[in-house]
Amino acid sequence: xxxxxxxxxxxxxxxxxxxxxxxxxVFYLGVILMTAYIVxxxxxxxxxxxxxxxxxxxxxxxxxxxxxxxxNIRVYWQEDGDYQELPSEIKKIVQQYPSSDEIFTPNxxxxxxxxxxxxEENIRGLLVGNVTPFLVVTTMSKKMLILSLFLVIFxxxxxxxxxxxxxxxxxxxxxxxxxxxxxNTEREEQLPEAKIQFTASTLDNEIGxxxxxxxxxxxxxxxxxxxxxxxxxxxxxxxRTPLTIIKNQITLIKMENNPxxxxxxxxxxxxxxxxxxxxxxxxxxxxxxxxxxxxxxAVSLRAMFEEVVITTxxxxxxxxxxxxxxxxxxxxxxxxxxxxxLTNLLENAAxxxxxxTLSVEFKSGKLIFENPISKETKQKSLNTHTSLGQGxxxxxxxxxxxxxxxxxxxxxxYFKVCIKGLA
Amino acid sequence: MKxxxxxxxxxxxxxxxxxxxxxxxxxxYADTGELGIQLAIHDxxxxxxxxxxxxxxDGIDVCQTIKKQAQTNVPILMITARDHFDDKAxxxxxxxxxxxxxxxxxxxxxxxxxxxSRRQQLxxxxxxxxxxxxxxxxxxxxxxxxxxxxLTNVGFKILLLLAQSFPKPVPRSKILHTVWGDELxxxxxxxSHIYSLRNVLDKPxxxxxxxxxxxxxxQLVTSNE
Numbered sequence: 151x152x153x154x155x156x157x158x159x160x161x162x163x164x165x166x167x168x169x170x171x172x173x174x175x176v177f178y179l180g181v182i183l184m185t186a187y188i189v190x191x192x193x194x195x196x197x198x199x200x201x202x203x204x205x206x207x208x209x210x211x212x213x214x215x216x217x218x219x220x221x222n223i224r225v226y227w228q229e230d231g232d233y234q235e236l237p238s239e240i241k242k243i244v245q246q247y248p249s250s251d252e253i254f255t256p257n258x259x260x261x262x263x264x265x266x267x268x269x270e271e272n273i274r275g276l277l278v279g280n281v282t283p284f285l286v287v288t289t290m291s292k293k294m295l296i297l298s299l300f301l302v303i304f305x306x307x308x309x310x311x312x313x314x315x316x317x318x319x320x321x322x323x324x325x326x327x328x329x330x331x332x333x334n335t336e337r338e339e340q341l342p343e344a345k346i347q348f349t350a351s352t353l354d355n356e357i358g359x360x361x362x363x364x365x366x367x368x369x370x371x372x373x374x375x376x377x378x379x380x381x382x383x384x385x386x387x388x389x390r391t392p393l394t395i396i397k398n399q400i401t402l403i404k405m406e407n408n409p410x411x412x413x414x415x416x417x418x419x420x421x422x423x424x425x426x427x428x429x430x431x432x433x434x435x436x437x438x439x440x441x442x443x444x445x446x447x448a449v450s451l452r453a454m455f456e457e458v459v460i461t462t463x464x465x466x467x468x469x470x471x472x473x474x475x476x477x478x479x480x481x482x483x484x485x486x487x488x489x490x491x492l493t494n495l496l497e498n499a500a501x502x503x504x505x506x507t508l509s510v511e512f513k514s515g516k517l518i519f520e521n522p523i524s525k526e527t528k529q530k531s532l533n534t535h536t537s538l539g540q541g542x543x544x545x546x547x548x549x550x551x552x553x554x555x556x557x558x559x560x561x562x563x564y565f566k567v568c569i570k571g572l573a
Numbered sequence: 574m575k576x577x578x579x580x581x582x583x584x585x586x587x588x589x590x591x592x593x594x595x596x597x598x599x600x601x602y603a604d605t606g607e608l609g610i611q612l613a614i615h616d617x618x619x620x621x622x623x624x625x626x627x628x629x630x631d632g633i634d635v636c637q638t639i640k641k642q643a644q645t646n647v648p649i650l651m652i653t654a655r656d657h658f659d660d661k662a663x664x665x666x667x668x669x670x671x672x673x674x675x676x677x678x679x680x681x682x683x684x685x686x687x688x689x690s691r692r693q694q695l696x697x698x699x700x701x702x703x704x705x706x707x708x709x710x711x712x713x714x715x716x717x718x719x720x721x722x723x724l725t726n727v728g729f730k731i732l733l734l735l736a737q738s739f740p741k742p743v744p745r746s747k748i749l750h751t752v753w754g755d756e757l758x759x760x761x762x763x764x765s766h767i768y769s770l771r772n773v774l775d776k777p778x779x780x781x782x783x784x785x786x787x788x789x790x791x792q793l794v795t796s797n798e
Contacts, residue, residue: 379659383657386655387626387654387655389654390674391582393676394585394675394677395584395585395588396676397678398585398588398592398676398679399588402588402592425676429676436656452745452746456744456746456747456790460741461681463786463789464678464681464741465681470787471787471789472788473789477746477749
């Protein structure tokens with residue numbers, strides 16, 4: 151199992167928290183600066199309005215025009231439709247943007263606030279306040295920037311620390327839980343013994359809930375695996391022991407020197423053949439029932455075949471196999487099921503083929519078995535659905551499990567079995 | 574050969590004893606694990622046949638006890654109806670030398686007994702004797718009828734492998750993997766080595782010992798077969 155995680159949760163929590171903190175800090179810094187500028191502008195505007203109210207009130211009371219009370223705010227009166235005393239650089243901008251209430255001189259970047267004053271039809275003026283000396287926010291911008299940066303870094307550090315603690319809190323139980331789960335799956339070759347209990351299952355949160363759910367699921371799977379293991383073991387033992395006795399007894403009867411009639415000999419051979427079929431059936435059905443029958447691996451077809459032929463030769467020493475399987479041919483299969491299938495096919499061929507010969511060929515993913523049969527065997531197989539038919543039922547079950555297609559064909563003198571889809 | 578059979582099923586026990594005694598072997602029989610251990614510890618056997626399902630003790634424990642306490646390192650062949658990989662693995666970890674699943678063919682049982690006994694003999698005196706052929710593993714030499722065979726290194730490896738498996742044939746694939754490992758030679762290399770081996774092992778003598786199992790492998794046979 152590949153344990154390398156490309157997008158670890160810990161890293162994502164860090165990036166998310168860090169990014170969020172930086173964005174939030176920059177946003178609030180912007181809001182603070184904007185507010186400061188607005189407040190500053192508002193104060194300046196109020197100072198001008200205050201002066202305008204003072205001049206207007208004095209004019210209304212005395213009918214005289216007076217000057218402002220502060221040096222930074224000056225009033226310029228219009229004469230013949232023109233502010234003649236207004237400094238030229240301000241005048242130029244005012245003429246260009248008559249409705250503007252705030253200007254910056256292009257040369258020395260002095261900041262002025264403007265407020266028109268209207269006393270009578272022909273008495274109009276312009277209050278011009280040089281607010282540059284009062285620009286607290288602008289002059290303090292450097293200090294503000296340093297302070298802000300310090301605050302951003304502080305917040306970032308604090309958030310990363312929190313992110314680290316949070317990731318430990320969230321990710322550590324998940325990591326521990328994954329480790330325990332891996333340890334459990336790595337032990338899959340062995341039989342499960344005790345009930346699994348994850349450390350994380352004691353947690354009273356979502357991770358605890360998840361681990362308790364998985365714990366229950368795994369324990370149920372393990373219990374059913376154990377049940378299957380004990381069932382197949384007990385079944386195998388109970389069925390195989392009487393078979394062993396019958397099989398051994400037949401061998402001993404054949405060993406004895408007492409003469410037997412041809413009918414008795416035929417009965418013994420029939421018994422032997424039937425026992426062999428029961429043995430094959432038990433082996434295959436138990437193997438198919440086992441959980442580990444789903445495991446596959448690449449195996450050398452030729453090597454496996456040679457092993458099976460040699461085992462078959464122990465019982466059928468005159469059996470001849472012609473094999474056309476390349477040395478490097480590999481098939482992906484369950485080894486146990488493949489062995490049982492080959493044993494089944496070879497033993498059937500050894501028992502029923504005429505002259506005890508079999509040819510086997512592997513070509514383009516197809517495994518082809520062909521053996522000569524006598525007319526008598528063919529007729530018996532077709533009539534009773536026993537012997538070859540029984541053997542092929544088991545082979546068919548194995549092929550089905552492995553995802554292969556099985557077909558068979560009787561010709562005049564030959565019986566052919568073809569298995570397609572081996573890769 | 575002196576064999577101890579530990580098997581709780583008396584019918585099977587009786588059948589095995591009868592069959593093995595028919596091969597002129599002496600067989601002691603124990604129907605419980607405890608009796609089997611006592612016999613194995615106090616007597617000397619060439620081979621022990623051990624069933625795993627015993628009434629008083631688990632066969633695996635019996636195997637471990639015998640391997641620990643017996644006077645000699647006697648080979649143990651497990652005979653059992655358990656055919657699951659875990660059972661076989663447990664058996665081998667407990668010290669079993671071979672494993673045979675019920676129902677077995679009594680003829681196969683005899684072949685396995687012979688092979689195990691020969692392996693044990695080889696372990697003890699580093700020499701293998703098969704009819705006229707004597708292989709000295711330690712000296713890397715082989716003689717037939719007291720005449721030393723001039724074998725190549727590969728030829729000796731093939732002959733030793735065939736002798737260790739005698740009388741069972743050895744598949745071609747097994748020879749290829751044992752001699753050359755994973756770097757298999759072309760298909761004619763084995764044929765030419767077998768040809769050379771035959772020239773040395775069989776040609777100078779009256780009867781051949783190296784038999785070809787067509788398309789499958791090779792086998793050693795003795796002159797009286």
